[in-house]
Amino acid sequence: MNGTGDVxxxxxxxxxxxxxxxxxxxxxxxxxxxxxxVVASFPKVVLGLNTFFFRDFGVLCxxxxxxxxxxxxxxxxxxxxxxxxxxxPFLAQWGSWYPAFILNLIFPMPWSMNFFHLSHLVLGxxxxxxxxxxxxxxxxxxxxxxxxxxxxxxxxxxxMWPSYTAFLAWSPWVLGCTMAAWRExxxxxxxxxxxxxxxxxxxxxxxxxxxxxxVGFFWMVDATTLKQPVWPAxxxxxxxxxxxxxxxxxxxxxxxxxxxxxxxxRNFGGSKWxxxxxxxxxxxxPLFHCFQSSQGQWFQPGQELVGSYYLGVGVLVLAVTxxxxxxxxxxxxxxxxxxxxWLMALGPKSVLFDGVKRVFPWIGVARYPxxxxxxxxxxxxxxxxxxxxxxxxxLVRKRDRLVISLAGAMILLMGAILLVAARFPLQNDEWxxxxxxxxxxxxxxxxxxxxxxxxxxxKPTRSRILVQVMLLGLLPLDAxxxxxxxxxxxxxxxxxxxxxxxxxxxPPPRLGEGRVMSTPDAERYLEKSGVKDLAIDFTGMRLAxxxxxxxxxxxxxxxxxxxxxxPAYFDKLETYLYRTLGVQFGPGLLDFLSAAWFSxxxxxxxxKQRTTYLPQITAGQRPAFAGDDEVLRAITADSFDPxxxxxxxxEARPLIxxxxxxxCKIVNTRWSAHKIEADVEATEPSLVVISQSYYHLWRxxxxxxxxPLLRANVAFQAVQAPAGRHHLxxxxxxxxxxxxxxxxxxxxAACALIWxxxxxxxxxxx
Numbered sequence: 001m002n003g004t005g006d007v008x009x010x011x012x013x014x015x016x017x018x019x020x021x022x023x024x025x026x027x028x029x030x031x032x033x034x035x036x037x038v039v040a041s042f043p044k045v046v047l048g049l050n051t052f053f054f055r056d057f058g059v060l061c062x063x064x065x066x067x068x069x070x071x072x073x074x075x076x077x078x079x080x081x082x083x084x085x086x087x088x089p090f091l092a093q094w095g096s097w098y099p100a101f102i103l104n105l106i107f108p109m110p111w112s113m114n115f116f117h118l119s120h121l122v123l124g125x126x127x128x129x130x131x132x133x134x135x136x137x138x139x140x141x142x143x144x145x146x147x148x149x150x151x152x153x154x155x156x157x158x159x160m161w162p163s164y165t166a167f168l169a170w171s172p173w174v175l176g177c178t179m180a181a182w183r184e185x186x187x188x189x190x191x192x193x194x195x196x197x198x199x200x201x202x203x204x205x206x207x208x209x210x211x212x213x214x215v216g217f218f219w220m221v222d223a224t225t226l227k228q229p230v231w232p233a234x235x236x237x238x239x240x241x242x243x244x245x246x247x248x249x250x251x252x253x254x255x256x257x258x259x260x261x262x263x264x265x266r267n268f269g270g271s272k273w274x275x276x277x278x279x280x281x282x283x284x285x286p287l288f289h290c291f292q293s294s295q296g297q298w299f300q301p302g303q304e305l306v307g308s309y310y311l312g313v314g315v316l317v318l319a320v321t322x323x324x325x326x327x328x329x330x331x332x333x334x335x336x337x338x339x340x341x342w343l344m345a346l347g348p349k350s351v352l353f354d355g356v357k358r359v360f361p362w363i364g365v366a367r368y369p370x371x372x373x374x375x376x377x378x379x380x381x382x383x384x385x386x387x388x389x390x391x392x393x394x395l396v397r398k399r400d401r402l403v404i405s406l407a408g409a410m411i412l413l414m415g416a417i418l419l420v421a422a423r424f425p426l427q428n429d430e431w432x433x434x435x436x437x438x439x440x441x442x443x444x445x446x447x448x449x450x451x452x453x454x455x456x457x458x459k460p461t462r463s464r465i466l467v468q469v470m471l472l473g474l475l476p477l478d479a480x481x482x483x484x485x486x487x488x489x490x491x492x493x494x495x496x497x498x499x500x501x502x503x504x505x506x507p508p509p510r511l512g513e514g515r516v517m518s519t520p521d522a523e524r525y526l527e528k529s530g531v532k533d534l535a536i537d538f539t540g541m542r543l544a545x546x547x548x549x550x551x552x553x554x555x556x557x558x559x560x561x562x563x564x565x566x567p568a569y570f571d572k573l574e575t576y577l578y579r580t581l582g583v584q585f586g587p588g589l590l591d592f593l594s595a596a597w598f599s600x601x602x603x604x605x606x607x608k609q610r611t612t613y614l615p616q617i618t619a620g621q622r623p624a625f626a627g628d629d630e631v632l633r634a635i636t637a638d639s640f641d642p643x644x645x646x647x648x649x650x651e652a653r654p655l656i657x658x659x660x661x662x663x664c665k666i667v668n669t670r671w672s673a674h675k676i677e678a679d680v681e682a683t684e685p686s687l688v689v690i691s692q693s694y695y696h697l698w699r700x701x702x703x704x705x706x707x708p709l710l711r712a713n714v715a716f717q718a719v720q721a722p723a724g725r726h727h728l729x730x731x732x733x734x735x736x737x738x739x740x741x742x743x744x745x746x747x748x749a750a751c752a753l754i755w756x757x758x759x760x761x762x763x764x765x766x
Contacts, residue, residue, distance in 0.1 A: 024465060025139040027129065033469075034125045034146060037476055038118050042489075045118070050489035051110040052117060053538055054297075055160045060562040062113055062495060063548035065162075068096065069104040071673070080674055080695075080732045082511055083551055084561030085570050086593070086716070087693040092254035092734070093564055095163045095203025110495045117159055120169035125150040127172030132385050134176055140455070140468055141389035145381035147472045148315045151479040153286065153308025154377040159487045160307075164374065166202035171211060171378050174199050178215055181240050182222070182233040186758035189236060190751045193243035200248045210341070210375060217333045225329065246747030253740035261696060263571035273305045274347025274369040284410060285417045285438040286310040286482045291428035294530045295537065296485035301426060308483045309345075309373040312475065313414070313441050314448035315384050317406045322386035324402055331383065338379045344372040388452055396456050407449050414438055437482065444478040490535045499542040500553040504597075504607055508555040512616050512671025514596030516545055517558040520578045522604035543605045558593050569628075569715040570693045576632050585636035587612065592635070592642035592713065594691055614642060616671070617678050619664035619688045619721070621646040625653050631714050646689045646712045655708050656720055662686040664721065676730040680721040688728065690717040701729050 025033075044050035053062070067090070071078035081090040090096065100120075103112040125146040132142035149155065149168075158164040177192035200208055219237055223230045245252070279300060281288045286308055290298045297307065319338075323331040343352045347369030387399065421434050451471045458464045500508050509515055526544055531537035542549045547562035559574045577583060590598065594616050597607040622645050626634070631647040634640060644661060664686035670677040680688060680702075689712050692698075700709040700719045703726050712718035721728065 025143050030129050030143050031126055035122050038121050045114045048111045048492060051492040051495055052114055052159050053490050054488055057160045059547040059549055061162050063551035065104055065113055066109060067551040068101055079734050082673055083556050084563060085566045085693055086558055088563050088566040089258050092258040094255045097251040098201045110492055116162055117165050120165045121150050124169035128381055131172040131176040137385050138389045141385040144388050145385035147475045148381040151476040152312060152377055153310035154374055156479060156487055157307040163203035167199060167204040167207055170195055170199040178240055182236040185236050187755055189240055190755045192240045193751060196244035197247035201251055214337055221329045243747055243751060246743050249740035249743035253736040254734055257736045258565050261568060262565035263568050272368060273303045274349060275345040275373055276300055276302055277349050280342055281417045282310060284313055284414045287434040287437045288417055288421055289426050289429060294532055295534055298483050303370055305368050306370050307486045310482050311377060311380055312478050313410055313445035315380060317410055318384035318387040319380040320406055321402045322383035326386055334379045334383050338376040341372040341375040345370050400453055403449055411442055414442055444474055448474050488534050490538055494535055494538055497552045500555050503543045508553055509596045511556055514613055515556040515558050515594050516597040517595040518560050518599045519601045521601035522599045523560060523578055525604050540605055567693045567695045573715045586638035586640060588640035588642055589635050592691055616691045617666050617669055619666050619686050620662045621687050621689055622661045623648050623656050623658055623687055625650050628714050635713050646687055646718055648710055648712055652710045658685050658687050658720060674732040678728050680728050681725045682721055682723050684723045686721050688719050688721050692717050697732055697734050699731050699733050702726050
């Protein structure tokens with residue numbers, strides 16, 4: 001620390017200089033200890049017997065990773081997937097270019113995905129340890145913060161989301177390397193750029209932006225407190241940002257293009273699953289006003305995205321203590337940012353959220369305000385480490401008084417929360433589990449704080465090392481017991497492909513020929529159902545082809561996929577069919593959508609085979625021109641005949657010369673993920689309709705000559721073919737990817753040159 005008490009990077013000193021005299025907790029030993037703790041927490045997952053699967057991991061993330069792996073092993077990059085939403089962009093989804101997907105190409109799945117999670121837990125904990133050691137914090141305090149960063153409700157909730165796990169893992173490395181970059185330059189610039197790029201590619205844009213606001217605050221603290229030229233530091237920071245942006249262009253350019261043409265806009269989010277107004281009470285009483293699902297997990301009413309944002313009562317006490325002891329700009333930034341994020345997590349219930357959204361309206365793209373509650377998990381361990389590390393003689397008594405006072409206040413507050421839970425229960429509250437759980441949180445907190453206070457007065461002995469290990473062990477024990485069954489496992493065999501063929505006793509529809517379609521009633525039923533046996537429940541979801549699970553069996557599906565972003569026009573149709581009350585649709589729409597299988601409304605796991613469905617390329621229809629709302633009503637009517645009419649927007653009228661039904665035949669159809677080919681035989685100019693999602697990156701050509709690609713039936717594709725026999729080709733071409741990939745390659749080359757012509761990254765005291 002410098003004279004003002006703000007952060008100053010230091011080279012970790014020899015063992016004798018460690019404030020707590022904990023020479024045994026070197027970086028290597030901490031790595032081994034943390035790895036052992038993670039392995040001991042998930043032994044069957046490490047051995048490949050079980051797998052994570054809960055919520056988004058099983059139904060969204062894993063199938064996408066599986067599809068990406070299978071596509072690459074076939075020799076193609078999956079820019080587009082024809083299996084969901086009648087076709088949707090794939091590699092443009094943010095997070096698709098995170099380099100860890102290489103693990104899935106090398107190791108068997110799902111073990112590789114599970115290893116991704118667990119290795120990133122270790123990476124994040126080691127990053128927190130490394131960052132605090134650079135700041136001159138003692139080895140035990142840094143180890144304590146590293147364990148607290150890994151073992152808490154927020155981080156463990158991220159076992160549902162690989163992207164969030166990766167974001168948290170890279171955050172301490174980004175902050176530490178970026179601070180070193182603007183202070184020292186040289187190779188630190190390259191390291192900071194690479195770490196920052198990894199954080200961006202992880203795929204959590206709203207938290208990444210917020211994290212860089214924090215980085216900006218740290219730079220301002222440096223600019224105002226350290227004796228260092230401002231402009232050189234600013235230039236280095238700007239270079240880090242520019243290089244990191246350049247590295248990520250292979251992802252960012254396609255993503256922003258997809259965002260502009262997707263269902264999300266500035267008004268998309270901000271209302272679903274905010275933290276309840278009383279949600280912060282769960283920081284002390286994790287089950288307060290929570291209900292237990294039929295499968296054993298606990299959720300807050302109205303907020304079912306995040307399983308927990310419990311960080312540990314003892315860690316919270318130490319974080320407040322650290323901020324009060326330091327009373328400097330850095331502590332103010334960390335504490336203020338944590339409070340800001342908790343208030344923002346309240347969403348529209350908070351005046352702050354609405355005010356920020358008025359100033360920055362694009363924050364509405366972030367759908368779930370509760371995500372802001374993720375950020376304090378990075379901030380509080382930093383503050384807590386300072387409290388653990390304050391062992392100077394003149395501060396021990398002050399620190400101890402603060403800890404004891406705050407612990408007493410927290411215990412009283414926990415008692416008040418329990419009183420509220422008893423006097424004013426919600427409909428599904430369970431008092432006894434809440435009481436027992438909160439009592440155990442208090443016990444863990446008191447044991448943790450007592451151990452920390454004892455360490456400040458103890459001498460370096462074996463008993464001291466034993467207490468340190470026990471204190472580190474309390475953190476995972478507290479985390480794993482605060483919300484029972486928060487991260488369940490199932491046998492790894494449940495994720496194996498082939499469930500469709502085994503369940504239906506027939507192969508799935510072939511790509512380009514047919515699709516499966518779930519009824520709206522079946523979708524609504526499945527959203528509310530939950531079989532107690534998790535393995536059986538997951539198998540049921542696979543049979544029902546929920547979310548992205550169809551990708552595991554290569555089953556083309558009409559709607560109900562789980563991509564974060566998908567074409568806006570198709571979303572309009574899907575919203576009308578599945579989320580508009582009272583909407584009915586006739587067999588004509590099912591035929592047009594090539595619905596070869598239709599799920600039973602009464603039995604969602606069973607599929608009925610249809611025989612009247614059309615192929616995905618048809619021709620000869622009469623064009624009709626109307627607005628989208630009118631077309632939606634027309635194509636869902638019982639009278640809709642997809643063989644006789646195709647609806648086009650008014651702006652397509654000048655591009656069409658066809659006026660009536662025509663004689664036209666489609667032959668020699670060839671269908672792949674990124675290219676559709678067919679021969680068209682027409683006696684006169686004819687309309688050709690393709691029941692694939694309309695998206696602007698598809699290009700149409702006839703005999704090699706470009707022709708306009710039109711939008712038909714609200715969300716699908718059409719072209720006009722001239723008379724005679726002609727070869728039709730539709731190709732998906734993402735020029736944004738090509739440009740972005742070129743920028744990425746050039747930027748990586750620039751990083752290599754900076755590394756070659758810079759000296760080693762220095763570590764001396766600034």
